[in-house]
Amino acid sequence: MRRMRRFFSFSTAYTTYLLFLAVLGVLYVTRLHSYLLFHSLTELFSVAVASGIFILTWNSRRYFQNGTLLWLGLAYLFVAGMDMLHTLAYKGMGVFLEVGADLATQLWLCSRFIAAGAWLLAPVFVDRPMSIKFALGGFSAVFGGLLLWIFYFQSFPTAYSETEGLTSFKIVSEYTISLVFALSGYLLWRKRSFFDPEVLTLMIASIAACVVSEVMFTLYSSPYSTANLLGHYLKTVSFFFIYKAVIETGLTRPYSLLFRDLKTSEEALRKREIELEQVNADLELRVAERTAEAHSRMLQLQALASQLTEAEQQERRRLAQVLHDHLQQLLVAAKLHLAVIGSRSAKTETRESCSHVDDLLQQAIRVSRSLTAELCxxxxxxxxxxxxxxxxxxxxxxxxxxxxxxxxxxxxxxxxxxxxxxxxxxxxxxxxxxxxxxxxxxxxxxxxxxxxxxxxxxxxxxxxxxxxxxxxxxxxxxxxxxxxxxxxxxxxxxxxxxxxxxxxxxxxxxxxxxxxxxxxxxxxxxxxxxxxxx
Incomplete structure (x- = not known):
């Protein structure tokens, strides 16, 4: 049973790849019958994938937080348009009369220029906002300018000669495009933290297929040669990886594509919440410790205040007792002795003095008694x-x-x-x-x-x-x-x-x-x- 489950799990995960291999086999069979049919099918596959990428990103533009994917989605609309013109202009299609293989090669280069430029600038919008109007205006200007250069001014450099084959301009352009694709892959890898790992892997694989494809297109001498065939195969592989990265992922796992930043933010928020809860717990523990310490200090302060008050009261009682038991008794005794002295004296002045001192002693006794009452x-x-x-x-x-x-x-x-x-x-x-x-x-x-x-x-x-x-x-x-x-x-x-x-x-x-x-x-x-x- 385990082997059965592993088998079906494997087959489910790789069904798309198996189907794509079948498509490549069908394309090879069509090539044996007609190279023109093979070329048309491979280019139409690329046009369909590019159009699907645009449709998905355009309808999801309000939800994209990563500007890179939105930028590429808009770019692929114009890549699809230029690839469609390249398909129609291919030798043998009969759409553009009295033209050779040069027009299709020129339109091919224009399509690659747009794609390579879009991939090169894509990492710029990973962590900064992007204006959709600006992007559409820029791509439209480039697309229209290239068409005017080819069809109106007819001054676009020759890319393919019926007698000499590929021109130096075509070869240099293909190598330049390869280098631009490689550089864009490096820049994307440096900002890999902003992408879902699986999506980033598929994007890098698509860029790698593009690099090898462009190199293949520098080696053929005839539009129907093996190098041209391999180049188209690799282009199909490149668009398949883009299909996997954007369309399939966007439909089956939208959170990995559209809500990658939101998911990352939620995970960071959860982490912050856990950290905040830990900080709050530590803070509550510290507050509890400080509260307990403050309560202990308060109890100590209350005990100290009580002791101070009791000590003060004891001192008041001691002073009151001294006033009552000693000072007042001495004053009363002095008053009695003074009375005896006054009664025994025959002199009037002495008796008057004794009476005056007696009044002073009586006043002192009253003050002493009042102080006793006030103290305690x-x-x-x-x-x-x-x-x-x-x-x-x-x-x-x-x-x-x-x-x-x-x-x-x-x-x-x-x-x-x-x-x-x-x-x-x-x-x-x-x-x-x-x-x-x-x-x-x-x-x-x-x-x-x-x-x-x-x-x-x-x-x-x-x-x-x-x-x-x-x-x-x-x-x-x-x-x-x-x-x-x-x-x-x-x-x-x-x-x-x-x-x-x-x-x-x-x-x-x-x-x-x-x-x-x-x-x-x-x-x-x-x-x-x-x-x-x-």
Whole structure:
């Protein structure tokens, strides 16, 4: 069975060649009967093939991306016309009366000139556009000029003499044509990457047959000699290869001929897509690695910020404890001793001085107690953020005469102590900014739960400010943007809404529980009525 399949596969692949060999055999038989019939059949075969090439390329001209094949297809229309005239002018046909073999030989050379010139210029259009109008105009001008040279001016050089045979002009022309064909084959081979391998092989074979054919046509002494016969056989072989390369391939495998560039582009595109997918995979891997690294850095930064805040708070507690347990006790003791000294003194001036110093000590005790509360209010660690903000409102009225309307949700107490400390310090800083910059003695403080976040609003109806000027300012410290940066490190955010003459609203967001990110629970501030309700 395998041998049978191989046999039929072989016979299918080489059927055309077998048929062509049969045609050559028929031509040889006709030559034995009549050389004129043999010549007519071989030339008509060439005319038919050349015409078929033109018809195929002309009807497919919109799809050709390789200009070489389109250029040759247009050229073969004029080659077919000149070969037809050569056939009709052949000695014995009787179409052109009172002419010898020279006219047919001249028309033969003209046909070969057109074909050789077309093949020589064909590689030029492999990778550059070609104008069909320009090509048809050029071939028409050459075709018409040659006919005028032969029939009208009758000055075309003699190619064949009835007495001397082939002229020097004919022989030199044939060798020149052979060299041009050989050169065109070399140029096509240099640009072989633009052609389907099988099509290129057939084209090179056709050119090679043409070269040998032209050499044969330099050797005959009579139009009916063996050299002339071999030359026509080789020309038939040349056109057979062109038929295989263009017509058969164009009909059975059009993608190899018409869409060669498209197929190559698609293959290159697939290769690029594979490369792009690999690059994307590498990029995604790198992005994942960078994201993981950034996330790790963020966690480290959050831990560092928490440690910094805790260290700062511990230092505040230590200072508050020093003020409470030592400085305040010393001031109270000094006040008691001063009272004893004043009571025992009999001098009026001494008692007045003691009273004045007692007032100063009492003032120092009040300042010390105030500093203790500012450094580390015990209520924050003992009762949480809601109670601390309630106390902060009362403290603001007592210390700065700022009346704060507080709307406090007891449930809005972040789980992380670090966030409670930062939020408390931030609100205190914001209320102090109201005192310093707003020009009003009223403010509104809101603490509530917003999804998975704790939301704080600090509002005033004061003079407001230009946010762009504040953003360009380089002032540092625990100001607005210091609050913003520290909150963002710990997974929170700060939003400012302010305009000159319209007051200010500042929104603080922080995770309510551990592990909540602000991007996953974003609360967008919606401007409300700015009246503080006081």
């Amino acid at each position: 209010p015990p209520i924050l660690s003992e009762s949480g953020l809601p109670a601390a903000l309630e106390w902060l409102g009362s403290w603001s009225l007592e210390q700065h005469q700022l009346r704060v309307e507080a709307a406090i949700d007891p449930a809005a107490n972040p789980a992380r102590e670090t966030l409670r400390i930062i939020l408390f310090q931030a609100v205190r800083e914001l209320l102090f900014n109201v005192v310093k910059h707003s020009g009003t003695d009223q403010a509104r403080l809101v603490l509530r739960v917003a999804g998975e976040m704790v939301e704080i609003l600090v509002q005033d109806n004061g003079r407001g400010f230009d946010l762009s000027r504040i953003q360009s300012s380089r002032r540092q410290g625990f100001g607005l943007f210091a609050v913003k940066e520290r909150l963002e490190i710990l997974g929170g955010s700060m939003t400012i809404d302010s305009e000159p003459g319209r007051g200010t609203t500042i929104q603080l967001l922080a995770p309510l529980a551990e592990g909540v990110e602000v991007e996953k629970a974003r609360v967008v501030y919606q401007p409300e009525n700015r009246t503080c309700g006081i």
